[in-house]
Amino acid sequence: MQRVILTTLILLALVSCAPAPSSSSSSLPSTPPAQTYIENKGSDTIVNLALAWAERYQELHPEVRISVTGGGSGTGIAALINGTVDIANASRQIKPEEREKAEANGVTPVEFVIARDAIAVIVHPDNPVERLTLQQISDIYSGKITNWAEVGGEDRPIVRLSRETNSGTHVYFLEEVIRLGEKENKTLFSMDTLLLPSSEGIINEVRQNPNAIGYDGLGYVPPDLKTIAIARDADSPYVLPSVETVNDGSYPIARDLYMYTAGEPTGVVKEYLEWILSSEAQQIVRDLGFVPIVVP
Amino acid sequence: MNETLSWKEYLITRAIKVTGYSAIVFVVLIFFFLLREGLPTLAEVPLSTLFSIRWYPIEGYYGILPLLSGSLIVTLGAALIAIPFGIGTAIYIAEIAPRWMREILKPLVELLGGLPSVVLGFLGILVLSPFLRRLLDLPTGLTAFTGSLLLGGIAIPTVVSIAEDALDAVPRSYREAALALGATHWQTIWRVTLPAARSGVLTAVMLGVGRAIGETMTVMMVTGNAPVLATSPGALFSPVRTMTATIAAEMGEVAGGSVHYHVLFFIGLVLFLISLAVNVTASAIVFRTRTRAERILS
Numbered sequence: 001m002q003r004v005i006l007t008t009l010i011l012l013a014l015v016s017c018a019p020a021p022s023s024s025s026s027s028l029p030s031t032p033p034a035q036t037y038i039e040n041k042g043s044d045t046i047v048n049l050a051l052a053w054a055e056r057y058q059e060l061h062p063e064v065r066i067s068v069t070g071g072g073s074g075t076g077i078a079a080l081i082n083g084t085v086d087i088a089n090a091s092r093q094i095k096p097e098e099r100e101k102a103e104a105n106g107v108t109p110v111e112f113v114i115a116r117d118a119i120a121v122i123v124h125p126d127n128p129v130e131r132l133t134l135q136q137i138s139d140i141y142s143g144k145i146t147n148w149a150e151v152g153g154e155d156r157p158i159v160r161l162s163r164e165t166n167s168g169t170h171v172y173f174l175e176e177v178i179r180l181g182e183k184e185n186k187t188l189f190s191m192d193t194l195l196l197p198s199s200e201g202i203i204n205e206v207r208q209n210p211n212a213i214g215y216d217g218l219g220y221v222p223p224d225l226k227t228i229a230i231a232r233d234a235d236s237p238y239v240l241p242s243v244e245t246v247n248d249g250s251y252p253i254a255r256d257l258y259m260y261t262a263g264e265p266t267g268v269v270k271e272y273l274e275w276i277l278s279s280e281a282q283q284i285v286r287d288l289g290f291v292p293i294v295v296p
Numbered sequence: 297m298n299e300t301l302s303w304k305e306y307l308i309t310r311a312i313k314v315t316g317y318s319a320i321v322f323v324v325l326i327f328f329f330l331l332r333e334g335l336p337t338l339a340e341v342p343l344s345t346l347f348s349i350r351w352y353p354i355e356g357y358y359g360i361l362p363l364l365s366g367s368l369i370v371t372l373g374a375a376l377i378a379i380p381f382g383i384g385t386a387i388y389i390a391e392i393a394p395r396w397m398r399e400i401l402k403p404l405v406e407l408l409g410g411l412p413s414v415v416l417g418f419l420g421i422l423v424l425s426p427f428l429r430r431l432l433d434l435p436t437g438l439t440a441f442t443g444s445l446l447l448g449g450i451a452i453p454t455v456v457s458i459a460e461d462a463l464d465a466v467p468r469s470y471r472e473a474a475l476a477l478g479a480t481h482w483q484t485i486w487r488v489t490l491p492a493a494r495s496g497v498l499t500a501v502m503l504g505v506g507r508a509i510g511e512t513m514t515v516m517m518v519t520g521n522a523p524v525l526a527t528s529p530g531a532l533f534s535p536v537r538t539m540t541a542t543i544a545a546e547m548g549e550v551a552g553g554s555v556h557y558h559v560l561f562f563i564g565l566v567l568f569l570i571s572l573a574v575n576v577t578a579s580a581i582v583f584r585t586r587t588r589a590e591r592i593l594s
Contacts, residue, residue, distance in 0.1 A: 157435040164521070164545045165354045188352060191362075194438055194520040194535050197545055201421065201517065208426040211435050 036268055038066040042076020042089030045168040046257050049115065050089055052284050053276060060275075064268055080260055081105050086269050088260040091117070091168060107262045114276055116291040118218040118246045118254040119173060121228040122203075124210040129153040131229040131238040134252055138178050140213060143190030148211070160193040161202045161214035173215055177253060218246070219289025246291045254291065330568055334561035341559060351523035351537065353546065353556045360563060365526040366440070366536035367567075370515060373444025373532055374451055374508040379501055381448070382455025386500070389456070390463035391485050402460065409453030417517035420446050425518055432533065438520035440536040446514050451504035458503060462496020463489055495582040502578040506571055509540075516541035539563045 040050055047070035054066035076088035081102045094102075094109055102109050121137060123129060129151055132140075139145040141160055149155045163170045179185035196202050202214040206225055218241050221227060229238035232252045245251040265273055275281055282292035337346070341358050348359035389401050424445065425437030466489050474484040490497065520535025523542075543560050550557045 159436040165352065166546055166548065166550075171354065188355065191350065192522045192524050192535065194436065194522050195537070195545070196521065197516055204421055205425075205436065205438065209429060209436055 036064045038064065038087065038269055038272060039085040040066055040087045040089065041069045041071060041079050041085045043073040043091040043168070043257070044070040045091040045117065045172075046089040046115075049257075049285060049288050049290060052288060053281055056281070056284060057272060057275060064272070066272070077109075077260065080109060080262055081107055083107065083262065086261065086265075087273075090258045090260060091172075091255065093256075093258065094260060102262075109260045109262065110264055112259045112261070112273055112276075113256045113293055114259050114273075115257045115282070115285040115293060116246050116254055117172075117257055118241045118251060118291050119169065119177075119215050120218045120221045120241045121213065121215050121230060121253075122206050122221055122225045123213050123228060124206055124208075125224065125226045126210050127153060127226060129228065130226075131231065133231045133234055133236075134177060134180060135233065137228075137230070138180055138187065141173075141178050141189055141193065142187045143192070154210075156211050158213060159205075159209060159211040160190060161205055161212055162189060162193050162195055163199070163202065163216075164195050164197055169215070169217060172255065173253075176255075177215075217289040218291060219286065243286075243291050247293065257290065327568065330561060330565045334558060334563075334565040337555075337558045337562040340555045346559075346562075349525040351542070353559065356555075358555070358559045359523075360539075360559070360566070362523040362525040363537055363539045363542050363563060364566070365531070366519070366523070367509060367538040367540070367570075369440050369526050369531055369536055370443045370447060370519060370538055371505065371509045373441060374447035375501075375505050377444060377448030378451035378455055378504050378508065382452045382500065382504060383459055383497060385452070385456045386459035386463060386497075387485060387490070390460045391489060392481075402457075405453050405456045408449075409457065411450075413450060413511060413514045414517075416446050416450065417514040420514060420518035434533055436520060436535065438518055438535055439533050440519055440526075441532050443515045443519040443536070443538075444532070446518060447508040447511055450511055450514065451508045454507050455500045455504035458500035459493070459497045462493040462500065465496065466492045498578055498582055502574055505574060509567070509571060509574075512540040512544045516544055521545065539567050 038054075040054065047068065050068045054068050058064060058066060073088075073090035073092055076085065076090055077094055077098050079085040080088035081098065082105070088109075094111065099109060121132065127148065129148060132151060136145065136151050140151070140158055141162070145151060146158055147155060148158055162173070165171075174189065175181065178189065179187050194205070196205065199216050199220045202216055203220070203222060203225065206212045206214045207222075227240060229240045230252055231238045237250070239245050239250045239252070241251045241254070246254045259273065259276070261269060261273070264270075277294055279294055282294045285292040337358075345356075345358055347361055348357070349361050350357040350359045351362050385401075385405065389398050389405075393401060420442055421438075425439075425442050427437070428434065428439070428442055428445075429437030470488055470492055471484055474488040475481075479487065515538050519538065519541065521537045521541055522535040523537040524531070524534065526532075526536065543563055546556070547560055550560060
């Protein structure tokens with residue numbers, strides 16, 4: 001008898017730690033009419049920006065509901081092709097094969113550049129190095145250059161700082177700077193690159209360590225750190241990142257951020273995209289550390 | 297009256313028994329969960345890759361050796377700091393300090409144990425690591441040693457608290473007998489009280505080490521997270537990446553069921569086995585010394 005009760009209790013304990021079936025979303029307020037609901041999905045780089053826009057827009061237009069999810073640029077575009085979202089966010093341009101697939105599905109993706117993202121390379125203010133070429137930065141991060149003296153600085157070891165591998169910025173930096181945008185180039189980060197979990201960690205270390213080199217989104221760099229001027233190659237001019245140099249294309253480590261709609265947008269989606277290109281929405285772009293395409 | 301009492305008693309005994317067994321049930325469940333999520337790794341990743349020296353999961357490099365060495369070096373460093381300081385403090389509080397001092401010190405040490413590790417991590421980034429870089433003339437202050445110092449600090453309160461309780465539990469008559477035989481205060485502490493409290497002190501050390509190896513946040517903030525295999529003792533003064541920091545940093549973004557996901561669980565499994573081994577060794581030592589003492593007494 002005792003044993004039976006004991007077993008029952010243990011079984012109960014076991015059952016209670018099994019995950020409860022997730023309650024369906026039926027408890028949400030009744031679905032608003034289709035016209036005022038915008039489904040927005042895609043790039044994780046843009047997800048914070050898209051959320052900030054959505055929040056502000058919903059304050060201005062309480063009748064519109066915008067749902068924003070991440071998952072990556074590919075996920076967003078796939079959802080657009082399948083017709084499950086109204087707007088897909090992407091930190092890269094749509095690939096030709098994705099466009100073909102969309103056309104085959106009866107969807108014509110329409111592209112909007114909604115903001116730009118620039119990566120600044122930063123060093124300690126006492127570091128005499130002012131400028132580097134992309135090739136030099138690549139060699140520093142891949143471990144071919146290990147001393148500041150090799151790029152015109154003091155005789156100090158180079159401490160390389162990077163974001164963690166799950167950061168979109170890390171991947172972008174790997175592909176566009178370390179691999180110089182070459183597809184078949186398989187160069188990796190040097191093994192002793194410090195992988196810091198946050199932008200703040202990188203900025204802190206660069207601020208107090210004259211050996212360090214780091215990179216971060218332009219908007220995150222505080223004015224007391226030194227930003228490096230970068231040239232595409234040895235013959236090109238060295239350019240400092242700014243809203244102007246990013247927008248005229250002369251700063252080499254910058255990319256456009258996109259939104260795609262299925263066919264020319266209409267109704268609320270159209271109004272929303274028009275608002276995104278307004279100076280109020282573009283101010284949010286600047287606040288979040290991206291480069292606005294319309295200077296507010 | 298009597299009837300209800302025995303009925304209540306029965307229920308309470310059962311309830312206590314269930315809570316006792318639940319610990320075992322949870323450990324077993326967790327172990328099976330780790331096995332289920334972690335073992336597919338062995339089928340998906342060749343052993344030669346798993347035991348290689350490069351960890352770069354987004355390009356398919358799953359070498360866990362640098363992570364293992366990182367965890368071991370940080371934990372060893374922390375143990376070397378926490379054990380002497382912790383046991384020393386415990387001896388001072390239990391044996392030497394006057395009563396009033398003891399009443400202030402013990403709660404203070406326990407308060408130190410309640411400091412959130414994130415706060416210590418901040419101190420580490422802003423104060424300790426720049427200081428160590430200048431003091432030791434290192435390329436960067438984000439090193440295994442910085443992590444060891446902070447983890448030592450985190451483990452010390454655990455060690456002090458438990459070791460002090462163990463020393464305090466040694467019967468007064470032991471000390472009185474030693475002193476009556478002409479032993480000095482120090483001889484009494486070193487040859488009588490400490491050996492008598494050995495199992496408790498050992499538990500304190502093991503729990504302290506367990507706290508250090510499982511700590512995540514501080515380590516992630518101050519050790520630099522560079523997955524470099526430690527090949528010499530000098531690695532203590534260069535950046536390392538620990539197993540816990542790797543899981544914490546990468547689990548959030550990984551796709552469920554992917555190879556990377558399984559490898560992270562595999563690392564969790566390795567961590568679990570390490571702490572199991574530490575605990576089993578500790579209880580084996582405690583058990584052995586106890587039986588020997590019993591043999592002598594009988």
